[in-house]
Structure formats: C-alpha cells, structure tokens
Amino acid sequence: MAGLLDFDTPIALLALLVLQYFPDTDEVTTLIRQYRQALPAGSVVVLSHVTGDDPAMPVAEATRLSQNTDNPTYARTRDEFAALFADALLIDPGIVFAQHWHPDSHNTDPEHTCVYTAATHARA
Known part of the structure; x- marks a missing residue:
C-alpha cells in the first residue's frame, strides 16, 4: 500500500x-478530525450519512430492522451529522440532502435519498 497516495498533492477523502x-x-x-489533520493542504473530505430526517423516506423502520443484523446502521440527525465535522468550515452548499448537493442541471425533480452530504477542507 505504501506509495499509492502522494501526500505532496491534495487528496480527496470520500467517506x-x-x-x-x-x-x-x-x-x-x-x-474525521485525525484524517483532516493528516491530509495535505488543499485536500477535501466529503462525508455522507443516512438520516431519518426526511419524512418522505421510512428510514426509522429500516434502521430498527438493521439492529438485528451483523451490520446494524445508525441514522443520525442533521445536528448529529454536523457534529462529525466538529468546528470545520463546510464547503458550499453545506449540509444538504444528497439530491441537493451539486445537482445535475438536467435533473429538475431529484428523488429523495434520506442521505445528508457535506464537505470540508483538510487542515482548515
């Protein structure tokens, strides 16, 4: 694995x-804070996370059912997702549902996703 990433140039960390x-x-x-500090200047960290905040999506029941699996999930609210960024400044448009994060101009009616998405710079 050594040498796969060039830490002399910006890196995009996608979680x-x-x-x-x-x-x-x-x-x-x-x-997340440790990754941001380890990445070279100019790097970007992009996060997305399932949420139950979108009333159009039945995430709460799916999350409840997942608790009985080998890989349970934990839906976070907008505030809980924001906490993952700690004090980092977010890149526009900030925390939004995935369908509204840099939408394709041809997609005038994006579908609900029940997923928050946001990005920040490393070492901000």
Whole structure:
C-alpha cells in the first residue's frame, strides 16, 4: 500500500455511506478530525450519512430492522451529522440532502435519498 497516495498533492477523502455503521459519534468525530489533520493542504473530505430526517423516506423502520443484523446502521440527525465535522468550515452548499448537493442541471425533480452530504477542507 505504501506509495499509492502522494501526500505532496491534495487528496480527496470520500467517506460515503460508511459512517452510519459506527454508533459512537465522538469516536467518529475524532477519526474525521485525525484524517483532516493528516491530509495535505488543499485536500477535501466529503462525508455522507443516512438520516431519518426526511419524512418522505421510512428510514426509522429500516434502521430498527438493521439492529438485528451483523451490520446494524445508525441514522443520525442533521445536528448529529454536523457534529462529525466538529468546528470545520463546510464547503458550499453545506449540509444538504444528497439530491441537493451539486445537482445535475438536467435533473429538475431529484428523488429523495434520506442521505445528508457535506464537505470540508483538510487542515482548515
């Protein structure tokens, strides 16, 4: 694995639909902070997370059912998702549902996703 990433140039860290498998928000927040500090200047961290905040999506029942599996999920609210970024400044458009994060101009009626998405710069 050594040498696969060039830490002399910016890196994009994408943690997309992964963090909902980790129940402890404080541990995840610490992990994200450590990644941000380890990445070279100019890097970007993009996170997404399942949420039950979208009333159009029945996430609560799916999350409840997942608790009886080998890989339970933990839906976080907007505030809980925001906490993962700690004090980092978010890149526009901030925390939004995935369908509203840089939407394709041809997609005038994006479908609900029940997923929050946001990005920040490393070492901010």
